[in-house]
Structures are given as structure tokens and as C-alpha cells.
Amino acid sequence: MARRVRFFASQIDKEKDVVPIRPLYDSAPLITVGPRAAQTIDELDVTLAEHESRLVKMNDSYQTLSERTKELMEAYHVLRETAVFFERAQGQHTNIRSSFYDSSAPLLQHDERETQYSGNVQFDLE
DSSP states (O other): OHHHHHHHHHHHHHOSSOOOOOOGGGSOOOOOSSTTHHHHHHHHHHHHHHHHHHHHHHHHHHHHHHHHHHHHHHHHHHHHHHHHHHHHHHTTGGGSOSOSSOTTSOSSOHHHHHHHHSSOOOOOOO
């Protein structure tokens, strides 16, 4: 039981926000002496075990959600950049051949190729 109490204390210390502590007078009285002391401690131990398992599951779920969030943010950025790429490419579709079925069609329009290669090419060697 001491291990569980230390576990809860460490989880509370890790928490960034303040964890409110309920006053003891709101809960049932804890019997620490007498014939019911062992039963009360066993009940408390069972309750702590249940809470510990729930807390471990919640921590695992939080970690899984954090990793999934990072993956989704990465996918979002990839999709956004892909959309930007295709938006830019959409404006330049006139330079691409219009027929994909005609394999003899040039990849670029004929007039653009003529202007590109008609000038004299000079190399500056120093």
C-alpha cells in the first residue's frame, strides 16, 4: 500500500495544475484500531489498487493520444504543402501537353521550345 501511495504522490507532483485535496471530514471515518482496522486497511488497499489501475490506463491513453496528435499534425502539414504544390501546378498546365493518349505529342508546346532554343548560347569562360 505504501508503494501505491508513493505512486499517487509522484503523479500529483508531476501534474502542472494544482490538484484540489478534499478535506477528510467529507469522507467516511477511517478506523485504524480495533477489530475492523484490518478490514478497513484491506478495503483501502483495494480502492487504491483500482484507482492505480485507472490512473495507469489514463496515462497510457494520454501518451497514445499525444503520439497520434503529433502524427496527425504531420499529416496535416504534408497535405497542406501538397495542396499548395498542386495549386501552383494548376496555373502552369498550359505548358504540359494536352493529350496523354497521343504518345507522339510533344511534352511542351512547340512555340515555347522554339523561343527557348532559338537564341545563341554563349559560355563565359574565365
